[in-house]
Structure formats: structure tokens, C-alpha cells
Amino acid sequence: MTDWINYDHPWRLAWRRYRQSPFAWIALIVCSIIIFAALFAPWLAPQNPYDLNVIDFFDAKLPPGSPSQSGFVYWLGTDGQGRDMLSAMLYGLRISLFVGVLSGLVAILIGMTLGMIAAYFGGWIDALIMRIVDFMLGFPTILVALMLLAILGQGVDKVIFALILVQWAYFARAVRSTALVEREKEYVEAAQSLGLSPQRIMFIHIMPNCLAPVIVLGTMQVASAISTEATLSFLGLGLPITEPSLGLLISNGYSNMLSGRYWISLYPGLLLLLTVFSINVVGDRLRDVLNPRLSR
Amino acid sequence: MNKPVLEIQNLTTRFESEQGIANAMDGVSLQIDEGEVVGLVGESGSGKSMTGYSIMGLVEHPGSIVNGSILYRGRNLCSLSPEELRKLRGDRIAMIFQDPMMSLNPVLRIDTQLSETLKAHRSIQKYDANRRALEILHAMGIPSPEIRLRQYPHELSGGMRQRIAIAIALLLEPDLIIADEPTTALDVTIQAQIIHEFQTLIEVRGTSVLWITHDLAVASTLADRLAIMYSGQIMEQGPAVEILSKPAHPYTQGLLRSIPSHNERGKPLAQIRGSAPALTQLPPGCPFSPRCEQAKSLCSSPVPTNQIGISRSTRCHYPTVQTL
Amino acid sequence: MNRFILEAHKISRSFSPHEDLLGKVVRSILIQPNPPSVKALTDVTITLKTGEVLGVVGESGCGKSTLGRILAGILEPSGGQLMFRGKNLSDMDPHARAETLLKIQMIFQDPLSSLNPRKRVLDLIGEAPVVHGLIKAHERDSFVSEALTRVGLDKDVKSRFPHQFSGGQRQRINIARALAVNPEILICDESVAALDVSIQAQILNVFMKLKAEGSLSFIFISHDLGVIEHLCDRVAILYLGRIVEIGPVDQIFRDAKHPYTQALLQEIPRIGVGKRRFNPIRGEIPSPLSPPSGCQFHPRCPHAKIECSSRMPGLQQVSHEHHAACHLLYGNSTHLTTELSK
Numbered sequence: 027m028t029d030w031i032n033y034d035h036p037w038r039l040a041w042r043r044y045r046q047s048p049f050a051w052i053a054l055i056v057c058s059i060i061i062f063a064a065l066f067a068p069w070l071a072p073q074n075p076y077d078l079n080v081i082d083f084f085d086a087k088l089p090p091g092s093p094s095q096s097g098f099v100y101w102l103g104t105d106g107q108g109r110d111m112l113s114a115m116l117y118g119l120r121i122s123l124f125v126g127v128l129s130g131l132v133a134i135l136i137g138m139t140l141g142m143i144a145a146y147f148g149g150w151i152d153a154l155i156m157r158i159v160d161f162m163l164g165f166p167t168i169l170v171a172l173m174l175l176a177i178l179g180q181g182v183d184k185v186i187f188a189l190i191l192v193q194w195a196y197f198a199r200a201v202r203s204t205a206l207v208e209r210e211k212e213y214v215e216a217a218q219s220l221g222l223s224p225q226r227i228m229f230i231h232i233m234p235n236c237l238a239p240v241i242v243l244g245t246m247q248v249a250s251a252i253s254t255e256a257t258l259s260f261l262g263l264g265l266p267i268t269e270p271s272l273g274l275l276i277s278n279g280y281s282n283m284l285s286g287r288y289w290i291s292l293y294p295g296l297l298l299l300l301t302v303f304s305i306n307v308v309g310d311r312l313r314d315v316l317n318p319r320l321s322r
Numbered sequence: 323m324n325k326p327v328l329e330i331q332n333l334t335t336r337f338e339s340e341q342g343i344a345n346a347m348d349g350v351s352l353q354i355d356e357g358e359v360v361g362l363v364g365e366s367g368s369g370k371s372m373t374g375y376s377i378m379g380l381v382e383h384p385g386s387i388v389n390g391s392i393l394y395r396g397r398n399l400c401s402l403s404p405e406e407l408r409k410l411r412g413d414r415i416a417m418i419f420q421d422p423m424m425s426l427n428p429v430l431r432i433d434t435q436l437s438e439t440l441k442a443h444r445s446i447q448k449y450d451a452n453r454r455a456l457e458i459l460h461a462m463g464i465p466s467p468e469i470r471l472r473q474y475p476h477e478l479s480g481g482m483r484q485r486i487a488i489a490i491a492l493l494l495e496p497d498l499i500i501a502d503e504p505t506t507a508l509d510v511t512i513q514a515q516i517i518h519e520f521q522t523l524i525e526v527r528g529t530s531v532l533w534i535t536h537d538l539a540v541a542s543t544l545a546d547r548l549a550i551m552y553s554g555q556i557m558e559q560g561p562a563v564e565i566l567s568k569p570a571h572p573y574t575q576g577l578l579r580s581i582p583s584h585n586e587r588g589k590p591l592a593q594i595r596g597s598a599p600a601l602t603q604l605p606p607g608c609p610f611s612p613r614c615e616q617a618k619s620l621c622s623s624p625v626p627t628n629q630i631g632i633s634r635s636t637r638c639h640y641p642t643v644q645t646l
Numbered sequence: 647m648n649r650f651i652l653e654a655h656k657i658s659r660s661f662s663p664h665e666d667l668l669g670k671v672v673r674s675i676l677i678q679p680n681p682p683s684v685k686a687l688t689d690v691t692i693t694l695k696t697g698e699v700l701g702v703v704g705e706s707g708c709g710k711s712t713l714g715r716i717l718a719g720i721l722e723p724s725g726g727q728l729m730f731r732g733k734n735l736s737d738m739d740p741h742a743r744a745e746t747l748l749k750i751q752m753i754f755q756d757p758l759s760s761l762n763p764r765k766r767v768l769d770l771i772g773e774a775p776v777v778h779g780l781i782k783a784h785e786r787d788s789f790v791s792e793a794l795t796r797v798g799l800d801k802d803v804k805s806r807f808p809h810q811f812s813g814g815q816r817q818r819i820n821i822a823r824a825l826a827v828n829p830e831i832l833i834c835d836e837s838v839a840a841l842d843v844s845i846q847a848q849i850l851n852v853f854m855k856l857k858a859e860g861s862l863s864f865i866f867i868s869h870d871l872g873v874i875e876h877l878c879d880r881v882a883i884l885y886l887g888r889i890v891e892i893g894p895v896d897q898i899f900r901d902a903k904h905p906y907t908q909a910l911l912q913e914i915p916r917i918g919v920g921k922r923r924f925n926p927i928r929g930e931i932p933s934p935l936s937p938p939s940g941c942q943f944h945p946r947c948p949h950a951k952i953e954c955s956s957r958m959p960g961l962q963q964v965s966h967e968h969h970a971a972c973h974l975l976y977g978n979s980t981h982l983t984t985e986l987s988k
Contacts, residue, residue: 212760215720216820220774220827221748234764365842479930509705510869514913514926521923536843539872539915543922566917580847582876583916587896590854591876593847597812 043315050311056304064120071113072098083108090289103289115294121271126252129189134244137197142228145205162195175263185264189251200243204236238316245309249302256298272298327497327530328354333390335376342602346372348554359531361545363538367598369554370534374500378417379407413443416491420503422483426475432486433471439490458489463519481512502534542566550574553609560634570630570641572614651863652694652831657726659687659712684934686712687887699864701878707934708884710867714835719747751824755836757816761808768804771823793822797852814845833865871914875899883907886942893968903970905947949974
């Protein structure tokens with residue numbers, strides 16, 4: 027009907043549409059700041075909270091704004107060991123994000139592969155994989171994570187492993203439903219007719235068209251992983267005390283709440299809240315933008 | 323001389339979007355007389371469906387009628403209130419769509435749908451409504467109508483559903499039926515049946531019809547007069563026999579020449595080069611000029627509608643009547 | 647050298663509804679019969695001569711799309727054999743079979759959904775030849791440029807996405823993609839049905855140009871008899887999964903023998919005849935789940951006799967290469983011509 031429709035790459039179109047919501051824009055900026063802060067924590071933090079030489083025990087539990095011996099200001103106060111809260115939070119954020127994103131990515135990879143195989147081959151393969159998915163999704167996430175960590179013990183790698191195990195099923199299901207629809211389309215038949223191998227068709231042809239729900243789900247799952255890890259650490263089963271995440275910081279400072287030293291728990295808590303919230307807003311907006319019915 | 327049932331005068335329906343302004347209909351004038359069948363023929367993007375929607379008042383945001391008038395027996399439909407328009411719709415002017423499920427409610431039985439239509443526009447008892455429903459199904463040649471009445475749309479085939487949709491349209495004996503590609507999605511044999519039944523019914527009742535289609539052949543079997551549409555403008559209109567044997571507009575000529583049965587078997591088909599422009603990027607003047615073999619410099623200025631014979635008009639600066 | 651490039655012998659295909667494990671278990675517990683299967687194709691025998699265009703015509707439920715997909719190797723037949731240049735496909739080893747199927751390519755009906763929306767034209771056309779080793783990776787650019795020119799597109803469109811093209815242009819891309827693997831047979835499944843009339847003419851001309859180049863044979867599936875008459879050398883008419891008539895186009899269009907073909911020809915709207923009344927055949931196309939007994943067309947046939955409802959007619963030879971499956975053809979053919987053409 028038309029000679030040239032002057033739209034460009036599908037992703038650029040989606041980006042243009044994303045930008046139209048000011049709220050989502052702000053959320054994206056907040057997310058970027060958080061990620062930036064986490065990545066560059068060693069350079070941004072006034073103090074390395076793990077270096078025992080730098081920490082002054084006599085500076086413990088100082089309120090926000092107090093000056094330190096070495097000249098800089100404890101902007102957000104200090105915790106029970108005399109660590110600068112701001113520094114501890116930045117490093118804690120780093121760990122939290124690392125755990126959340128890595129577990130999310132690996133879960134996506136596993137889930138996408140299994141979901142695609144289930145959709146493409148159908149039959150008993152589909153039935154088998156989907157029954158496992160149903161099984162996994164039947165258990166509450168926290169419960170499974172708790173049980174796993176009780177068996178495996180503490181450690182960053184074990185926490186990541188537990189998070190991967192509870193998350194992959196969501197992605198498998200999301201990819202499978204999209205892939206089932208795409209598989210019926212004629213471009214897949216054309217690829218088969220051209221003699222391309224099933225692996226090629228699954229992962230180079232169908233997969234790019236299944237990314238939309240994965241991206242949306244992925245952002246939400248990262249947020250969920252971060253807060254799950256925080257919960258686990260708060261309960262004492264997550265990361266060890268030598269690599270404190272935000273959850274652990276909140277947990278450590280909890281006993282100080284009643285004595286009025288709110289800053290030891292509150293600020294890590296606020297940061298956690300802000301992180302999870304802004305990631306969720308971004309994911310929400312992406313869902314609207316990538317909805318195929320609204321595009322074109 | 324028959325009185326006109328519908329007169330569209332210089333109608334412009336405009337859509338505004340971030341890609342620009344698109345005139346789905348641009349200065350369209352069309353007249354349908356009593357008992358007449360007018361075939362509105364055009365390819366995709368020509369604005370033919372929009373003509374039907376404009377008449378029925380179904381044009382929604384971001385589109386609106388910005389100019390012109392639609393006179394139904396002298397009353398301007400564009401200036402009626404929504405309530406008055408609703409009274410006319412279905413009763414005096416009815417529409418049939420390409421997909422019969424646009425006229426049928428999937429969760430209601432057929433007899434309910436027929437009697438609802440009747441009761442909405444007439445004060446009628448249930449018994450009479452059912453009797454009328456049965457009558458019209460008989461007239462449409464639908465086998466075992468009593469059984470059909472108690473069925474749901476999903477139990478019927480595509481052709482049968484379209485017949486029911488036509489029955490609903492004819493139920494209130496409207497003056498005008500707008501049929502928007504009603505047989506396009508149907509098989510050849512079913513299409514033939516439905517056209518046959520439709521022809522019988524409208525002849526008996528003297529209903530006027532605006533038959534919208536992309537298929538010149540179907541239009542030619544039904545229509546008394548033809549209007550050929552392109553990019554929102556009516557390029558040519560007049561008696562069907564004349565237009566098909568002696569078309570005056572280069573677009574009509576090109577269309578007719580590109581049909582396989584008009585070409586020598588086995589030889590390349592005469593084709594119109596290029597493709598239709600986007601409605602937001604129309605060239606100045608005649609929208610067909612970029613593809614027209616006979617375009618000259620005057621063609622980039624707006625083209626008025628010229629009378630070239632009794633009840634024949636064309637929108638071209640250089641109409642040439644070619645005998646095909 | 648085999649005259650026939652493709653032969654299909656008694657091809658049948660049934661579809662049964664998809665059932666998962668739980669459904670099967672429940673059904674066997676309740677001792678219910680097997681779910682009914684739909685016979686999409688029954689005993690279809692078709693041959694394609696090298697260099698010819700064979701048309702396949704039918705309405706919904708006739709199985710023409712299923713036949714197209716079986717001939718292209720996308721779908722497996724439930725019964726019968728497929729032979730390419732005299733060699734049976736099921737006798738070949740997987741490698742030879744894959745190579746053979748590459749020589750038979752298909753052009754689908756919907757120009758948009760047959761193109762991957764996330765791929766650029768360069769990948770769409772250039773991927774398969776590289777994967778199969780027909781060209782080297784660094785030759786891809788120039789190869790695709792040539793392919794585009796061959797179908798009448800500008801070679802600068804290589805980096806664009808499918809949604810940036812019109813329907814006719816997309817169909818050209820589809821054709822270029824099929825041609826990129828050097829096929830010997832092109833199966834066109836309603837390839838112009840979704841296009842506007844003026845664009846149809848352009849795409850048909852592309853097909854005619856390819857036919858004139860001489861290296862391709864075509865199977866052209868369509869419901870549009872006007873297009874078939876123009877393009878095809880021979881035509882097969884399908885009804886409910888069986889061939890009811892097959893023969894040279896000029897013979898069939900001039901003098902069809904099967905009542906269904908006659909009805910189809912009579913009922914196509916044609917320009918130039920003017921406003922006219924149809925005299926259509928009665929009845930609907932029966933559901934493939936419950937086909938009529940005997941000759942499947944008999945409930946709608948104006949000339950049906952008693953035996954038509956009890957015995958299935960086989961394909962009778964009407965003349966050289968022209969066959970039709972109708973009981974009324976047994977016996978004196980001149981008498982029948984007058985009777986059937988009433």
C-alpha cells in the first residue's frame with residue numbers, strides 16, 4: 027500500500043515510545059544512577075568498609091553528619107563497627123546488584139533454552155519440561171531458597187545458585203508461550219523449507235521474536251532477586267558477614283532501632299526500596315511499550 | 323427518473339496522526355438512486371471502506387468528517403444528533419461487513435439476534451418477531467431455517483453466517499444497504515450462491531445497494547453504476563457497462579488491462595508500475611500521477627471532477643475514452 | 647533424462663487432533679474410541695513435467711495447501727510416495743533427501759508473516775545460501791544485490807526490515823529468498839491472493855519472467871481461475887482432498903468434464919458479461935470430518951445418479967492427458983458432453 031514506510035529499527039521505535047512517560051524516564055535515570063554508583067563504589071565511597079585499618083572502632087554508632095577523625099564527614103552516620111554507612115551501603119548495593127543480575131541472567135539463559143525446546147519440539151519433551159516448570163512454580167520462592175541454603179550452607183555462590191533455581195521456571199514458561207505462537211508463523215515454515223537446522227531456527231530465528239516478555243520479566247525478576255537475597259540475608263541465611271549486602275546491613279542495624287540509632291537500618295532499607303521500586307517501574311513501562319498489540 | 327436515496331456531496335474524512343494528515347476521503351461525491359446498485363471499487367488504501375463508515379457515522383477518533391455532506395432523502399446525516407442517527411442506522415440504512423462476526427454476537431442465538439434487531443426499531447410482539455425472522459431466512463434460501471434459528475453463530479459455516487448477517491440487514495426493509503466486501507472471504511461457489519440470493523431479494527424489495535469491493539468482476543455482475551476509487555478520490559464513475567467497455571481514466575484503464583483474462587494467455591500482463599502512495603505522503607495534484615503513463619505537468623495541480631457524458635464523470639485532466 | 651521432475655503417487659494425509667498424555671490416559675480409562683481424524687488428502691497422484699506450470703485449484707477444505715506443503719517437504723504424507731527425477735524420497739539417505747528438498751522451494755500466501763520481522767533483507771535472502779555452502783560469507787553482499795535485481799527490487803534495500811516494505815515488495819523478497827538456494831521447483835501457495843489487483847499483475851509477471859528463463863518448474867496453487875488460465879499449462883482440480891479433474895488448461899477451460907469444474911468455471915464473476923444472474927450449484931462444501939459416501943460431490947451435483955452415492959468414481963481418461971473422476975463419463979462421451987454442458 028505504501029512505497030516506503032520510514033520507521034527504523036524495531037528497538038528504536040520501542041525506545042521512542044518508552045520516552046513518552048516522564049515517570050518511566052525518571053525511574054530509568056534513578057536506575058542508571060544506582061547502577062553507576064554500584065559499579066564505581068570503590069571510587070565513590072569515602073572509605074573502604076572492609077579494610078580494618080581504616081575503620082575506627084571508636085567512631086561507632088555516630089549519627090549522620092558527624093565528622094570523622096581522618097577529615098571526611100560520615101554523611102549517613104556509622105554502624106556498630108564504626109563503618110561509614112554511605113560506604114557500606116555502596117558496597118552492599120554492589121553485592122546486591124551483582125547477585126540479583128547474575129542470577130537473573132543465568133536463569134534467563136536456562137529458562138529461555140528450555141522453554142524454546144519445549145515449544146519447538148512439542149510432544150513428550152514439552153510435557154516433561156512443563157511438568158518440571160509447574161513443579162518448580164508450585165513452591166514459594168523463599169521456602170525453596172531457605173531449604174537450599176540450609177543444605178548448602180552460606181556463601182555468595184550458593185545464594186546465586188539458589189536464586190537461579192527458583193527463577194528459571196518463570197522464563198521457561200514466558201518464552202514457551204511466545205515461541206508457540208511464533209512457531210506457527212510462515213517464516214518458520216520458510217526457514218524449514220530452506221533446510222535450516224532446528225537449532226538455527228530456534229535460536230536465531232524464533233528467539234529474537236520472543237525477547238519482549240523476557241525483557242519485561244527479566245527486569246521484574248532482577249528486582250525480585252535483589253529483595254529475595256535481602257530477605258535471606260536478613261534472616262541470616264544469605265551472604266556471609268564478610269560480604270555484607272543491603273539485607274545484611276539492615277539486619278545488623280535492626281537491634282539498634284529501639285535505641286534510636288535509626289540510621290543504621292533505615293538508610294540501607296531506603297536504598298533497597300528505591301532500587302527495587304525503580305527497576306519495577308522500568309519493567310512496567312517496558313511491558314506497555316513492548317506489547318505487540320500497541321505497536322505498529 | 324428515480325429519486326436519489328443517498329447523495330454524498332464533496333465529503334472529506336480526515337485522520338490525524340503523528341505521521342501526518344491523511345484524507346481517507348477527499349472531496350468524494352456520489353449518488354445512489356432508488357433501486358440502484360452502485361459498485362464502489364478500489365484497492366487497499368483507496369478509502370472505499372471509509373465511505374461506508376462515514377455514511378453510517380462510524381468514523382471514530384482520530385478520524386472525523388471535516389467537510390461536505392451526506393444527504394439521506396434530503397436529510398444531512400452529518401448534522402444529525404447521535405440519537406437520530408441511531409434510529410436511522412439498521413432501520414433505513416443497514417451495513418454488512420466482510421467478517422460476518424462483526425454483525426453477529428457470538429453468545430446469542432440467531433433468533434435472539436434477529437428479534438432484537440426488530441424490537442429495537444419497531445414495536446412488535448415476540449410472536450410476530452419470530453415469524454418475521456423465519457420468513458426472512460426462507461427468503462434467503464437458507465435450508466431448515468427453524469433449526470438455524472436456534473443455533474449459535476459458531477455452529478454455522480462462514481457462508482451461512484454471512485447469510486444471517488444479510489438477513490439481519492434486510493429484516494427491517496431498509497432503503498439502502500452498504501455491503502463492505504461481503505463475499506471476499508468466501509469460496510467461489512458460496513460467493514455465487516450469496517450473490518444470487520442477494521440479487522433476488524433486492525430486486526423484489528427495490529432496495530438500493532452500495533457494494534464495496536476490490537474485485538471489479540464481482541462489481542460488474544451486480545452493479546448498475548460503478549465508482550472507481552483511488553487514494554481517497556473517486557477517479558471515475560458512471561454506468562457500469564460504459565466504464566468497463568470504454569474506461570476514461572488511466573487508472574481504470576490500467577486496472578482493466580492488468581486483469582489476466584484481458585490479456586493474451588501466456589504473455590506478460592500489462593501492469594501499472596509502482597504502488598499506491600501513503601495517504602500522508604500524497605503527491606500534489608492527482609494522486610495517480612506518479613504511476614500514470616500519460617501524466618503531464620498539469621497533473622501536479624488539483625484535479626476537479628469533470629462531466630464527460632450523461633451521468634458519467636471523471637477526475638482527470640486528460641481523460642481519454644479507450645475501448646477495451 | 648526423466649521427463650517428470652516431480653511425481654506424487656497416491657499421496658494421502660490425515661490429521662488427528664492433538665492430544666497430550668493426560669488426555670490419552672483419561673480416554674483409555676473411559677474406554678472411548680479414538681478421536682476422529684480428518685482426511686485432508688486421499689490418493690492424490692500428480693506429476694510435474696520439467697519446465698511446466700501446473701495449477702492446483704480448489705476451495706476451502708480441498709487440501710491444496712496441505713498438498714503444497716507435502717510436495718515442498720515441509721509436511722510428511724500419511725501415505726504414498728514422492729519422487730524427484732525418478733528417485734523416491736523415502737529411499738534416500740538423510741543428506742541426499744535434505745539436498746533434494748532444497749531444490750523444491752515454497753512461496754507462501756501472506757507476504758508479511760513469511761518474513762522474520764527481526765531480520766534485515768540481507769539476512770533473509772543471504773542466510774540459507776551461506777549456511778548450505780552455496781556462496782562464501784564474503785560474497786553475500788553482492789549475491790543478495792543480484793538476487794534483488796532479479797526480482798525487480800532496488801539493491802539498496804538490503805538493510806531494511808520487512809515492515810518497511812509494501813505487500814508486493816515483500817512478496818518479491820520472498821521470491822528472491824526462495825531463488826537464492828537455486829531451486830528447480832517453485833511451489834506458489836496462493837502467492838498473489840493477498841495482493842491488490844495492480845500489484846498481482848506485477849508479481850505474476852515476475853513468475854512469468856522466471857518461467858521464460860527456463861530453469862524452473864512451477865506448481866501454482868490458487869482459487870483464482872483467471873490467474874490459473876493465464877499462467878498455467880496444466881491444471882488439477884481438487885475437491886475434499888481428491889483430484890476430480892486434471893488436464894491441459896485450454897482443454898479444461900474450453901470443455902470441462904466434471905460437474906464441479908463446470909460449476910466453478912460458470913460461477914467465476916467475469917467482466918464484460920455485464921450484470922447477470924448466477925445459477926449457482928446448491929449446498930455447502932461438506933465438512934472433511936464427514937465426507938459424503940460414493941462420489942463426494944454427489945449431494946450438490948445437478949446430474950447425480952443412484953450409483954453416484956454408492957460408488958467412488960476413479961479418474962477416467964477423457965482424452966490424452968485429460969482425466970476426470972465422474973460416473974457419467976462411462977459410456978458414450980459425445981452424448982455426455984451435451985448433457986453435462988446444459
